[in-house]
Amino acid sequence: MRWFGHVQRMEGNRIPKRVLYMNLGTTRLRGRPKNRWQDELREDGRIVGGEGWQEKVRNREEWKKLLRTARNRCILHVTMELMDYYLPTCFGRCCGLHQGVTQEYKQNTKSSTKFLLKTTRCYVMFCVVLCCVMLCYVMLCYVVLCCVMLCYVMLCYVVLCCVMLCYVTFCVVLCCVVLCYVMFCVVLCCVVLCCVVLCCVVLCCVMCCVVLCCVVLRCVVLCYVILCYVMLCFVVLCCVVLC
Numbered sequence: 001m002r003w004f005g006h007v008q009r010m011e012g013n014r015i016p017k018r019v020l021y022m023n024l025g026t027t028r029l030r031g032r033p034k035n036r037w038q039d040e041l042r043e044d045g046r047i048v049g050g051e052g053w054q055e056k057v058r059n060r061e062e063w064k065k066l067l068r069t070a071r072n073r074c075i076l077h078v079t080m081e082l083m084d085y086y087l088p089t090c091f092g093r094c095c096g097l098h099q100g101v102t103q104e105y106k107q108n109t110k111s112s113t114k115f116l117l118k119t120t121r122c123y124v125m126f127c128v129v130l131c132c133v134m135l136c137y138v139m140l141c142y143v144v145l146c147c148v149m150l151c152y153v154m155l156c157y158v159v160l161c162c163v164m165l166c167y168v169t170f171c172v173v174l175c176c177v178v179l180c181y182v183m184f185c186v187v188l189c190c191v192v193l194c195c196v197v198l199c200c201v202v203l204c205c206v207m208c209c210v211v212l213c214c215v216v217l218r219c220v221v222l223c224y225v226i227l228c229y230v231m232l233c234f235v236v237l238c239c240v241v242l243c
Contacts (some may be wrong), residue, residue, distance in 0.1 A: 043172065
């Protein structure tokens with residue numbers, strides 16, 4: 001529309017203005033003709049400035065206000081398109097705003113102030129829904145992260161417990177082996193001690209036998225000596241008697 005106002009203010013012999021209103025004189029195809037740029041421009045100008053919108057071209061202040069209104073309408077149009085794309089139908093039926101504002105935007109039967117208020121309400125609700133979606137996404141990411149961290153901590157704890165259990169089991173087995181070795185050494189010492197005691201007893205028995213033999217031999221020798229002495233005495237006595 002800004003370019004259209006610039007062309008309209010030109011003189012009639014300027015090329016851009018002549019090209020704008022030039023008629024090629026060709027035949028059109030069958031069926032409904034497609035909307036041209038001028039058709040869209042007339043429709044937008046009629047919606048924004050009413051029926052006499054082209055008369056405001058010469059007045060620059062009025063034309064600036066008209067362009068500002070058209071710019072705001074373009075922003076609202078983009079907002080409506082976004083709401084039509086993102087807001088679900090059930091949400092519009094529940095709140096009763098989205099469908100009404102869309103129909104009002106398309107028909108353009110209400111006042112601009114009321115339309116702007118409803119559009120603002122829908123835009124705010126769209127922002128609230130978007131914030132809720134972002135909050136749900138953040139909470140979901142946080143929950144997933146917490147679950148992952150919890151699983152990681154539990155896995156580390158389980159692995160650590162298994163390692164500690166294996167270490168304790170190894171220590172217990174080692175202690176059992178050491179205890180068995182100690183018991184084996186004790187048993188071996190007892191066996192050696194018993195052998196030593198047995199050897200001592202045997203040695204004592206042998207010594208007793210030797211001592212007994214010596215005593216017996218001494219007794220035998222003593223008896224023999226006594227017998228010899230008696231016999232000698234008897235012989236001497238016999239000799240004395242015979243003499």
